Amino acid sequence: MKSIHKKVMILVFLGLISSNLLAQNTDEDEQKYSKFKTPLTKTWINTYGNIRISKRLFWTAQTHIRFQETEETPFVGQLAQIYNRHAIGYIHSKNFNVSLGGVLRLNFNTSNNNADKNLVPEWRIWHQYMFAMPLSSVMFYHRIRIEHRWTKGFSDNSEYIFRNRWRYMFKAKIPLNSYKLKPKTFYVSPEAEIILQSGKPVAGSIMEDLRLHASVGYIINPRLTVATGIMYSQGQDLIESNIFKQNWTARFHVYFSPDFRKVKNKLPSIHMDD
Numbered sequence: 001m002k003s004i005h006k007k008v009m010i011l012v013f014l015g016l017i018s019s020n021l022l023a024q025n026t027d028e029d030e031q032k033y034s035k036f037k038t039p040l041t042k043t044w045i046n047t048y049g050n051i052r053i054s055k056r057l058f059w060t061a062q063t064h065i066r067f068q069e070t071e072e073t074p075f076v077g078q079l080a081q082i083y084n085r086h087a088i089g090y091i092h093s094k095n096f097n098v099s100l101g102g103v104l105r106l107n108f109n110t111s112n113n114n115a116d117k118n119l120v121p122e123w124r125i126w127h128q129y130m131f132a133m134p135l136s137s138v139m140f141y142h143r144i145r146i147e148h149r150w151t152k153g154f155s156d157n158s159e160y161i162f163r164n165r166w167r168y169m170f171k172a173k174i175p176l177n178s179y180k181l182k183p184k185t186f187y188v189s190p191e192a193e194i195i196l197q198s199g200k201p202v203a204g205s206i207m208e209d210l211r212l213h214a215s216v217g218y219i220i221n222p223r224l225t226v227a228t229g230i231m232y233s234q235g236q237d238l239i240e241s242n243i244f245k246q247n248w249t250a251r252f253h254v255y256f257s258p259d260f261r262k263v264k265n266k267l268p269s270i271h272m273d274d
Helices: 004-031
Strands: 040-052 057-068 080-093 098-109 119-135 140-152 162-175 187-200 207-221 225-238 243-256
Touching: 057 098, 080 119, 080 207, 098 140, 207 243
Parallel strands: 040 243
Antiparallel strands: 040 057, 057 080, 080 098, 098 119, 119 140, 140 162, 162 187, 187 207, 207 225, 225 243
């Protein structure tokens, strides 16, 4: 009888220990659950210039003005960033080109904290590889972009941190009222891009951004195109990898490609995009 009682006590004791360990593990697991922040609304106004310099070289000149919501005003409540992205590109063929250049991004403090600075610069070096793949009347694009970036916070004692960004974008352009992409043609353009990051400050926050974008565009002439669309994005917080940020962004685009060379020196049209 005593032997049975002793065995029962041992089983109860082991059960209490295992329950306590399971509860601790459950608490730890709960802390690791993914959490999504409330989506922010934003507006991006983007210009993309591809300016032909010579038979094979072109200058990429891009300016982006980005707004972000406030408590009173969605989408355009406050100025968030101003981009200046420039590069020299090389046209290898009609369906492939590469670019190398730099970026100056001005970051405005959009939070309500009492930071020391309201504006800090961010610096980047970037290189890009663009592949265009025509299929019937549709044009597909594969874009690989690698960025080396230096960022800092808004406090006086904040120092620059270095990270790499690894970006892949897949995009299509589908004409609506024509058999091909030509002047006076409307088109739709679905797009998906994954942005990964690496570097000492990153730790577990590898996925910086996943962007899903759909737009409608109009080709005014061979040198000018306009488009507008909506983008949903999400990505890990740099400090807490289980926290995911979300955004809904209204995007407005202007594409221009002046060519000041003599007519006899011009190549056939090249498929270049953002």
